[in-house]
Amino acid sequence: MGDRSCSQIDSRLEQLLIWRVLKHTSRWLKTIIYASFVGGIGLGLFLVYLKSHPLPPPDIHLATKIYDDQGQLINQAEQGKPHDPIQLDSLPKHLIQATLAAEDRTFYQHAGFSLHGIARAAWINLKSGEIVQGASTITQQLARNLYLTHDRTWARKMKEAMLTVQLELHYSKNQILQLYFNHIYYGHGAYGAQQASHLYFNKPVRQLSLAESAFLAGLPRGPEYYSPYSHFDHAKKRQEHILDLMVKNQMVSKKQAEQAKQATISIIPPKKVVHPSTRANYFRDYIIRTAIMEYGLDENLVRHGGLKIYTTLNSEIQQQAEQAVTKYLQDQGDLQGALVAVDPHTGHIKAMVGGKDYRQSPFNRAFAQRQPGSSFKPIVYLSALESGYTPLTKIFSRPTSFVYQGGIYQPSNFHGQYPNRPISMREAIAQSDNIYAVSTLFQIGIDRVIDAAKKLGIKSELRPTPSLALGSYAVTPYEMAQAYSTLASGGVFHPLSGIVKIVDMDGHVLVEEKRSAKQVTTSGHAYVLTHLLSSVFEPGGTAHRVRQIFTRPAAGKTGSTDWDSWLAGYTPDLVTTVWIGYDRGKKLPTEKTRIAQYIWASFMKQATSKQPTRIFPIPPDARGVYIDQETGYLATPHCPKTRMEYFVKGTEPVISCPVHPMTHSGHSEEPSLWEKIWNWFQQ
Structure with missing residues (x-):
């Protein structure tokens, strides 16, 4: 009897529990059904609304406008x-x-x-x-x-x-x-x-x-x-x-x-129509590519989003660059050229020419990889100065075979001409001596030079072989402008840039350039190298022809291979790299190599005409002393050939010239007034 009563109670409890579950489930089910019904009606009404309203007219593609450093319109992304x-x-x-x-x-x-x-x-x-x-x-x-x-x-x-x-x-x-x-x-x-x-x-x-x-x-x-x-x-x-x-x-x-x-995919060369009012077309292409690839903006937005791109380009300097390239290349058949000009204080690109005629060839040679030849040597010599070399360090220049892990390397000087005597770093730079450069590379270590190239801004692949010293590995004119800009700025690396900011149609700033500068070598080392590179433009230097056109204080280096000719150089306020050559592996005749110098000189004369003439400022960690050119010791008033030479402070000579001493007698005597003045000046 008790068991049956318990059983009945359990059964009733189960029924009650089931009823309550069903009751709550029914309530949730009703809610879900109701919500689905309301949502369905809402979705249906929304779809009816969208169906009843016509699509808006397509957004008209507005050409993005490109402005120079003065806020003047110079070009459009598309016409x-x-x-x-x-x-x-x-x-x-x-x-x-x-x-x-x-x-x-x-x-x-x-x-x-x-x-x-x-x-x-x-x-x-x-x-x-x-x-x-x-x-x-x-x-x-x-x-x-x-x-x-x-x-x-x-x-x-x-x-x-x-x-x-x-x-x-x-x-x-x-x-x-x-x-x-x-x-x-x-x-x-x-x-x-x-x-x-x-x-x-x-x-x-x-x-x-x-x-x-x-x-x-x-x-x-x-x-x-x-x-x-x-x-x-x-x-x-x-x-x-x-x-x-x-x-x-x-x-x-x-x-x-x-x-x-x-199957072969045959792509025809691009055909671009250039509007007569547009300028700096190679630079425009660079700006568009930078906005897309570096800043991640959508290409359609960049080209047709009605953006305003404010750039670093100076229209007057750009025009002078285009005129210089055209002047010297227009009658040279298919000979091509490139020019990149930079403000070394900011890294701002002031002019860019990627070829002599954009309408015939829109390919931007400012980014074409070519062998820099001897224009790469300043990177070797910067590494040498950082390793303890001075402008007076001498190396014997004669036919030399260099034994290394990969075999034997036998460089030669231009036209097989050798001094056959010890020469200083200044002589080696001015005359572009290859034996000195390769010897230096071996003595300081190839890896050190590759590291120096990277910190100056060279991103192209460089291999650890002896020919590196002679610029055998291809780089771009853009990269060379970056490297020389770092030297011109006293060792401060300012990343090259062409964009200041990008603004959309509503005035919102999408991009604002804020690149940070970095000191990558001391100001003393950069200045000493700059002073050495000035010899390239002096009589006997490889770019002495430049002085027929351009006479301001400048430093630089020529470079030539069988296919290329370069001149990269700078004043205190403008850095310019010029390259000339043929596009398709055609050798460059020796008589045409000097055209790069004429383009550089002609452009620099015009581009700096409104700038004050300045010498390169001497930094605190550099010191100039007069040296005897024959012996390399401190000059005395009796030395027949002297020159002011600059050194990183602490590496300058301290011993006076023993060949031309201050006095000529065998005993001590009171120095003359002139000798006192000379001694005071040398202190």
Whole structure:
């Protein structure tokens, strides 16, 4: 009886518990159903609202304007957005398939957003620990390109989402795809597949092969990074990846894809129309590339976002640079040149010329890697001074074989001419003696020179071989301008810059240049080297011709190889590097090598004409003393040939010349008034 009563009580408790659970579940279920109903109605009303409201007119692409250091307009990023529309049914099937495989393989299945793409991108980004892949669908990309900038704000993301839904509501999938192919940016001013096909392949888009279609489909992901002109290897690898995706999605067979990978991609040279009112076109291209690659701004925004880019360029100096290059190269056939001028106190680029005619060749040779020859030697000698050498350090210059781990190195002087005697560092620099340079390299250590080059701003690869001393490894005129600017500024490294700030259409500052300077060598070492480099322009120096045109205090170094001629030099307030040579491995005749000196001298004369004439300021850690040129000892009033030589303080000679002593008698005597004055001056 007791057991039955307990059992009945338990049963009732279970029923009560179940009833309460059902009651609460029903309440939550009702809430969920109600919320879903209300949400569904809200979503439906929102979609009706978006459907009933027409899409806004596409954002007009406004050319970004570029200004000089005086705030004067000098150029535009593009001259306007070209338009060359095409119908979807006129596009080759392979281009459509390649684009879908590369950008949005579920385009025809989703309603504007790809959950699969979002999940895949999130997983890849999670594994890499950074954002390396986006998940934008073709519709989202179209919304962004038609109506929005590419800044990464939540407000822009919300607008993009709304516009994506509107595009899906107002247009069919084929219409969206057609708009995409007519508006997407393929790089180098080409909007739309038709124009891109003409730009890169010089043919209508309908004639593109599978290989060309896959190549073209890869460009919108990063028009600068995948530029066929600047980074063909990047574009080719992306083409091959897209072909693999097409095989995976059963769009082409594996055999077709392999054949397309092996097919030759022939890109025609770029054809750019230069507006007659624009200036500094090579510099403009550099500025655009910097804004995109260094500061991470979207290329479409940079070119067509109506930005204002304030730069360091001086229009008057730029014009003088272009005139000097044109004057000496215009009648020299296909001989080319480059010039970079910099303010050493700030690192601001004041002029940049990348070739003698931008309309014929927009390739910027200021960033072309060429062998610097002897213009690299000042880096060797800076390392030597830092290692304890002085301007008086002598090395025997004669035919010499240098034994090193890789074999035997036998450099030679120009025209096989050797002093066949010990020469000082000043003589070696003025006459560009190769034996002295290589001997110095071996004595101080190759790694020390490579380290010095890096701290001065050389980023190109330098290998630890004896030929390094003679400038055998290619660098760019831009890098050489950076290195010489550091010497001219007293050893202070100011990173070269061309942009002061970038402002958007609403006046918001997107970029403001604030690079920090760094002392990379002492002011004494920089000054002593500068004083030595002034000998290059003196009679007997390799750039003595410069003095026929330019007479201000200056320092510099020539450089020549079978293919190149350089002059890099500076005054206290302006650094200029000039290179001349041929683009395609053609040897440079010896008689043309001096053209670099004439360009440099002509430009520097004009560019410094409004600057006060100044000597290089002597820093506290440098000291000048008169030395006897014959012996290298402190000069006396009786030394026939003397010169003021500068040393890092503490390394100057302290012993008077024994060959021409202060007195000529064998006993001590009271020094003359002149000798007293001389002794006081030497203290």
